[in-house]
Amino acid sequence: MKCGASDCQVHSTAKLAIIDDGTKRFVLCPEHQIEYALALIDERRITSFASQLEEHECEICCSPANIYADDVELYLCRRHLNKLIRHHLNPTEYTILRQNHSEFQLLVGDLYSTGGYALQPIYESGQTG
Numbered sequence: 001m002k003c004g005a006s007d008c009q010v011h012s013t014a015k016l017a018i019i020d021d022g023t024k025r026f027v028l029c030p031e032h033q034i035e036y037a038l039a040l041i042d043e044r045r046i047t048s049f050a051s052q053l054e055e056h057e058c059e060i061c062c063s064p065a066n067i068y069a070d071d072v073e074l075y076l077c078r079r080h081l082n083k084l085i086r087h088h089l090n091p092t093e094y095t096i097l098r099q100n101h102s103e104f105q106l107l108v109g110d111l112y113s114t115g116g117y118a119l120q121p122i123y124e125s126g127q128t129g
């Protein structure tokens with residue numbers, strides 16, 4: 001596997017995640033996940049495959065879900081997927097996901113405070129904080 005963004009050479013499996021939006025399935029590195037979440041990347045420039053997504057509900061809001069998978073699989077709607085990638089979940093959303101996926105890498109470390117407050121959200125400018 002390698003990041004599906006053209007010109008990107010990241011192929012370290014530890015960093016890559018599969019995203020399946022129900023239309024197509026693709027692999028992205030963390031940097032390109034953020035560009036995807038911020039709609040900064042032209043999705044036509046991402047190498048993609050046929051979707052293998054079955055019908056699921058978002059784990060947070062029960063809307064139709066996309067899949068995000070690295071070591072673990074999460075089912076999230078596009079809005080909550082974007083918030084996850086941007087480290088920008090609110091405490092309620094964080095708590096729900098943390099209960100389901102206690103070791104998930106986008107929920108651990110110093111991205112959130114103990115109460116689930118986002119400490120390093122990523123905004124459109126690409127800045128954190």
Ligand SMILES: [Zn+2]
Pocket residue numbers: 003004005008009010028029030031032
């Ligand atoms: Zn990439």
Ligand SMILES: [Zn+2]
Pocket residue numbers: 058059060061062063076077078079080
């Ligand atoms: Zn949702």
